[in-house]
Structures are given as structure tokens and as C-alpha cells.
Amino acid sequence: MMRNTGSSAQYICIYATICGVTSLLALYGTMEHLNKGTSKQQISNSNNIVEADAVTDSDIASQTTTMVDRDYHGVDFPMDTTLRAIDAKMQRVLENASAELTNFGRHVTDWDKRKPSKQNSVLLVSSSHPRECENAHGDHVLLKSLKNKVDYCRLHGMELYYNMDMLDDKMAGWWVKLFLIRMLMLERPDVEWILWMDSDAVFTNMTFKLPLEKYKEYNMVVQGSEESVYKQKSWLGLNSGVILLRNCQWSIDLLHEWARFSPKGKIRDGAGALLSEAFPDRPQILEADDQCALIYLLLTQRSRWGPEVYLEHSYHLQGFFEVMTMYQSTFPGMGLTWWPVITHFTGCQFCCGLPNTQYDVESCHRHMELAYKVANNQVLHHSGYSYVSLQSSVVKHS
Ligand SMILES: *[C@@H]1O[C@H](CO)[C@@H](O)[C@H](O)[C@H]1NC(C)=O
Numbered sequence: 001m002m003r004n005t006g007s008s009a010q011y012i013c014i015y016a017t018i019c020g021v022t023s024l025l026a027l028y029g030t031m032e033h034l035n036k037g038t039s040k041q042q043i044s045n046s047n048n049i050v051e052a053d054a055v056t057d058s059d060i061a062s063q064t065t066t067m068v069d070r071d072y073h074g075v076d077f078p079m080d081t082t083l084r085a086i087d088a089k090m091q092r093v094l095e096n097a098s099a100e101l102t103n104f105g106r107h108v109t110d111w112d113k114r115k116p117s118k119q120n121s122v123l124l125v126s127s128s129h130p131r132e133c134e135n136a137h138g139d140h141v142l143l144k145s146l147k148n149k150v151d152y153c154r155l156h157g158m159e160l161y162y163n164m165d166m167l168d169d170k171m172a173g174w175w176v177k178l179f180l181i182r183m184l185m186l187e188r189p190d191v192e193w194i195l196w197m198d199s200d201a202v203f204t205n206m207t208f209k210l211p212l213e214k215y216k217e218y219n220m221v222v223q224g225s226e227e228s229v230y231k232q233k234s235w236l237g238l239n240s241g242v243i244l245l246r247n248c249q250w251s252i253d254l255l256h257e258w259a260r261f262s263p264k265g266k267i268r269d270g271a272g273a274l275l276s277e278a279f280p281d282r283p284q285i286l287e288a289d290d291q292c293a294l295i296y297l298l299l300t301q302r303s304r305w306g307p308e309v310y311l312e313h314s315y316h317l318q319g320f321f322e323v324m325t326m327y328q329s330t331f332p333g334m335g336l337t338w339w340p341v342i343t344h345f346t347g348c349q350f351c352c353g354l355p356n357t358q359y360d361v362e363s364c365h366r367h368m369e370l371a372y373k374v375a376n377n378q379v380l381h382h383s384g385y386s387y388v389s390l391q392s393s394v395v396k397h398s
């Protein structure tokens with residue numbers, strides 16, 4: 001799972017986007033998890049499971065003084081001693097972080113009073129590089145990816161905000177999503193949910209409607225599982241390439257806490273080193289990334305954030321493009337009808353940066369084209385048309 005890391009080409013092209021760094025990100029879609037249930041569900045359905053977890057964690061902490069994460073629906077979750085020691089160092093690294101984020105804005109604390117009550121409106125947000133892509137065809141791929149999002153929004157009565165600006169040099173790269181989400185929450189109190197999607201992810205099920213009713217007790221939905229986040233403590237335990245976040249005070253508080261890992265330079269590098277210490281499966285030389293920082297917050301401040309986060313794995317909210325290939329070769333034909341809601345081309349680096357050495361550029365482009373065509377065929381279907389074949393752009397009456 002090692003990604004191609006730290007090339008100068010990648011750093012040159014990190015601007016207001018995830019460009020150049022997604023190859024380092026987690027491929028949750030490649031992992032299978034059997035664990036069922038989420039925080040609130042687990043608490044209400046089976047107290048036994050929760051108690052069993054607590055006992056196991058206490059054992060790990062081996063009777064030493066343990067910082068207990070209290071108040072988690074009355075159940076204590078001890079942080080193990082290793083994590084506790086890392087967290088003491090982490091807090092020192094992060095101590096002046098908020099002061100560096102001058103563009104991020106003042107921490108609004110009365111948002112729930114100022115915002116209308118819950119509705120079901122969703123605003124889709126994505127972002128790409130302010131400049132032309134360095135890689136051949138990168139801009140064309142981004143245009144298709146944007147068209148795909150425009151179509152999904154049109155079919156579902158949603159709005160789209162697409163960023164191409166350099167909003168904050170301290171939060172450049174993969175951190176721009178936090179800036180944008182916060183900015184748009186405050187601009188649009190009428191919007192209940194923000195759906196973030198990386199620019200290298202496309203909808204591959206155009207008819208799928210987010211089951212918002214299912215998430216009514218939660219403030220955040222990401223693909224992941226309790227097992228891989230809280231038990232395996234993996235930096236791939238969830239995937240932050242697609243995030244559904246409720247517009248509310250809890251989310252604004254989370255964004256401020258989360259953004260502390262972001263200031264480029266000493267803080268981001270220092271926090272990155274400590275994240276790699278906390279998560280053994282994480283590459284060593286990687287600056288702090290938003291995905292791992294989120295998992296870190298869930299582990300170290302579980303009572304504060306955990307209960308509101310729905311780790312979705314009951315359907316494929318997002319899938320990794322190579323899994324689709326595997327699926328197609330195992331079940332020929334199925335690949336064209338069975339797709340995740342969103343297919344993510346993590347590591348393909350369509351726009352700039354060096355692609356992950358595991359993938360060949362040709363395969364990335366071929367699968368992107370297939371995903372785009374599969375999705376667009378569903379769009380055409382609404383008007384009674386379809387592609388002659390998925391290898392063609394020619395359309396016929398269906
Ligand atoms: C934070 O700021 C204080 C006051 O300027 C300074 O003494 C301290 O060394 C800073 N901490 C870090 C980790 O840079």
C-alpha cells in the first residue's frame with residue numbers, strides 16, 4: 001500500500017487542490033470489512049460489544065495510568081499509553097496552529113442559533129488546481145469529472161460549488177476541503193449538508209439518492225468502519241475523499257480542531273511525523289493529511305466526535321477504480337452494471353504530480369473513460385438515448 005511519496009514534482013503543483021497528493025491517500029475501497037454497526041447503533045443495539053471493546057483496550061494499556069476518554073454515552077474508552085504519549089507531543093506541535101490560520105476565519109460559536117432548522121438540502125463541493133494541468137489530457141479529464149458532477153446535481157436538484165482558487169497558502173493541497181466546507185457552511189445557512197468530493201472522483205451511479213433519513217442522527221458520513229478505525233487503528237480506516245457533513249456548530253468546531261494539523265511547514269511536517277508514529281501502516285515521510293488527522297481525532301477525542309460520525313459500509317459510497325477492474329475480471333459483464341455510487345481514481349494524478357508507481361497511466365485513463373461513459377449513459381438514458389457502445393461517443397435512440 002506504499003504510495004509514491006515526496007517527489008519535488010508533487011510539491012511544485014500542490015495549490016488549492018488535492019492535486020499531486022491524492023496518490024498518498026488511503027484506498028479504503030480495496031479493503032473488505034465485516035464489522036457492522038456504528039457508534040450510536042452499537043451503543044443502542046448492544047452494550048455488550050462496547051463493554052468488550054473497553055476491556056480489550058484496558059488490557060493493552062496494561063494496568064498503567066490511562067487517560068480515559070470519558071462521557072462517551074457513559075462508557076469509558078481508554079487511550080492506550082503509546083497514543084497518549086504521542087498525543088502529548090502532538091499537542092505541543094499544534095499549540096500555535098490556530099494563530100497561523102489567519103485566512104480561515106474566526107471560530108463562530110453560535111451557529112446553531114443563527115441557522116434555520118434541519119432541511120434536506122445538499123450542496124456538492126469540489127476543487128481543482130488553479131493552473132493548467134501539467135499532465136497530458138489532465139484538463140480534459142477534469143472537465144469530464146466536472147460535467148459528471150453537474151449532471152448528478154441537475155438530476156437530484158442539488159447545487160454545485162467548484163473551486164479553482166488558491167484560498168489559503170497555509171491550507172494548500174488536500175486541506176483546502178476544510179477551508180471550502182467551512183466557508184460555504186457560513187455563506188449558506190439554508191444548506192443542511194455539504195457533500196465534498198475530490199476532483200478525481202466521479203459519480204458512477206447517477207440515480208442513487210443519499211439516504212439522508214438514515215443519517216438524521218449524525219453530523220458526518222464517510223466510508224469506513226468501526227473495526228478499521230477504532231480497533232485496527234489504520235490510517236486507511238476511513239476515506240475522506242468523499243465527506244457528507246451537516247451544516248451545524250458541531251461541524252464548525254470539528255473543522256477548526258481538524259484544521260490545526262494543516263498549516264504548511266513546521267506544523268504540518270511535525271504533525272505528519274507523529275501521525276506516522278501513531279499509525280504504523282502510514283508512510284513515514286508524509287506531511288499531515290486530512291484523512292489521517294481525522295482518524296487521529298476520532299481515536300484521541302472519541303467521546304467528542306465519534307458518536308456523530310457515521311462510518312458507512314453498508315453500500316459502496318465510494319469505490320477505488322482498480323477494484324472495479326478486479327470485479328470485471330472476476331464476474332465478466334458485471335462491471336458495467338455494478339458500480340459504487342462514486343468511483344475514486346486515487347493515485348492516478350490526472351492533472352499533475354507523478355502517478356502512483358503501482359498504476360500505469362494508460363489503465364487510469366481507460367478506467368476513467370469507462371466510469372465516465374457508464375455514468376453518462378445513465379444521464380443519456382433520461383432523455384431516451386444511449387451510447388452505441390461504451391467505446392464510442394456516438395449516441396443512439398434507446
Ligand atoms: C508557540 O508560541 C509561543 C509564544 O510565541 C512560543 O514560545 C512557542 O515556542 C511556540 N510553540 C511552538 C511549538 O512553536
Ligand SMILES: *[C@@H]1O[C@H](CO)[C@@H](O)[C@H](O)[C@H]1NC(C)=O
Pocket residue numbers: 204205206207208337338339
Ligand atoms: C444505483 O443504486 C440503486 C440504489 O441502490 C440501484 O438500485 C441501482 O441498480 C444502481 N445502479 C447502478 C447503475 O449501479
